[in-house]
Amino acid sequence: MFDNLSDKLDKAMHVLKGHGQITEVNVAETLKEVRRALLDADVNFKTAKEFTNTVKERALGQDVLTSLQPGQLMVKLVKDELTELMGGETAGIDLSGAPTVILMSGLQGSGKTTFSGKLANYLKSKKTKKPLLVACDVYRPAAINQLHVVGGQINVDVYSEEGNMDPVAIAKNAIQHAKENGHNAVIVDTAGRLAIDETMMTEIANIHQAITPNETLFVVDSMTGQDAVNTAKAFNDRLDFDGVVLTKLDGDTRGGAALSIKSVVNKPIKFIGTGEKMDAIDVFHPARMADRILGMGDVVSLVERAQEQYDEKEARKLQKKIAKNQFGFDDFMSQIQQVKKMGSMKDLVGMIPGAGKALKGVDIDDDAFKGIEAIIQSMTPEERSTPSVLNGSRKKRIAKGSGTSVQEVNQLLKQFNQMSKMMKMMQGGGGRKMMQMMKNMK
Structure with a gap:
């Protein structure tokens, strides 16, 4: 995500990172390149121009030219302004109401139905809600069936009415059904169209008026760039929605929608979709996204994902095994499974500062562990628990x-031994030796 923009911004900031004398002239030249990078990423022209003008004013106002580290200060100003451009603060979702009612809106093909499932899964697993998915797309062939399939994948109930072609009535009946059956969150999936048309806008406005949702979310395919922003404006003029959901951010996207949408419609981005799986949903954090765009990684999100998979009981067991030198391949396999649950490998690597740039052009497959798993599964229980018995014929x-x-x-085997030693050092506090070992590891 944002790979092209990150590269171009990195090149633009190169001069200001200490590679040459900092002057008012090359600050202006750098910001011209920054603006070009934003326009290439399909950012609205007015937004890009205002962005660079603001950064320039702040830079000259803060004596960047005479500071001890002008490059770093300039990068910070760009990062702060990028954060502001994308909304500044993290916007939460309103979960009040009994039940909470969330209305999904957007064009056909934006990923509305899939994201409705992801949101239901998020509310169920992270917010301990009992959600109900509601099928109000009565026109698209197999739309209702698709929502039932999605609901089945995450074990969430789906409400639909066969033969009823009135989405307003379906939505109202679904809320009543939710109250009677203990569902405290209702997600209403509405019909989309290939383009904005009056019939669709009237229909969704009628649903909105009938059910008065706690949250109205506009789902947009981030790969449609500036078109996404224009569509968002048209919907917002009619619906006055509460927030934006950007889907398909794992694709080859230029990122213009993420950077422009807040300034154009003045509504926050609340969630992003980062993959096809039902758990590929993230709350949108403007500051963290700005860090990632500027190649600084996102350590906080990485730690949060690790903590979600952290099992204190298992960690204690593992600690004892490491202390007794009993760490085996079964334990190694268990660690791999935990890493896999954290999300796609490409996404995780992007959260490590500098890793995205270092691995530029490297295709990181989600099946990266397949070969390792196959090798471990081909070992006998003895070989997995006591790797030292592995001789030539066994290998x-x-x-x-x-x-x-x-x-x-x-x-x-070599990497496993290095990892075992590293874990031992972590317990013994051998920080310097461990850092040297990490440098030597691939």
Whole structure:
């Protein structure tokens, strides 16, 4: 996400990171490049111009040219302004009401139905809600069936009415059904169109008026760039929605929608969709996103995801094993499973400061652990618990059984031994030695 924009901003800021003398002239030249990078990312022209003018005013007002670290101060100003451009503060979702009613709106193909499922899954797993999905798209072929499939995947009830072509009545009946059946969150999935038309706008306005939702969210495909912003404005003029959801941010997106939408419609981005799986949903944090765009990573989100998978009881067991030198491949496999639950590998790597730039052009597959898992699964219980018994003939058998080579088995063993030593050092406080070892590891 935002790869192209990140690259161009990095090049634009190169001069101001200490590679040459800082003058008012090259500050202006750099900001001209920043503006060009924003326009290439499909950011609204007026927004891009205002952005660079604001940064320039602040830079000259804060004596960037005479500061001890002008480059770093300039990057901070750009980061602060990017954060402000995307909304400044993290916007929460209103979960009041009994039940909470959330109305989804947007064009056909924006990912509304899939995101409705992701939001239901988020409310169920993170907010301990009992959600109900409501199928109010009565026109698109198989739309109701799609929502039932999505609901089945996350074990959430779906309300639909066969033969009823009145979405307003369906929405009202669904809320009554939710009250009678203990559902404290209702997510209403509405019909979309391939383009904005009066019939669709009137229909969704009627649903909005009939059910008075706590939250009205506008779902937009971030890959449509500036068109997304124009569509958002048209919807907001009619619905006065509460927030924006950006889907498909894991695609080859230029990011213009994320950067322009707040300044054009003055409504916050509340959620982003970062993949196809039902747990690929994130609350939108403007400051963290600005860090990622400028190649600074997002350590806070990475830690939060790790904490979600953290099991204190298992961690204590693991600690004892490491202390007794009993850390084996079964434990290693357990750690891999926890990392996999944290999300896509590409997304996780992007959260590590500098990693995105270092691995530019490297295709990080979500199946990156497949070979490792195959090797471990080809080992006997004894080999997994006591890796020191692995001799030449055993390695050949494991390689054959896992469809890999002896070289790959040896490489895994080497990395496993380094990891075991590193864990031991972490317990013993050998920080300097551990850092040296990490540098030597791939």
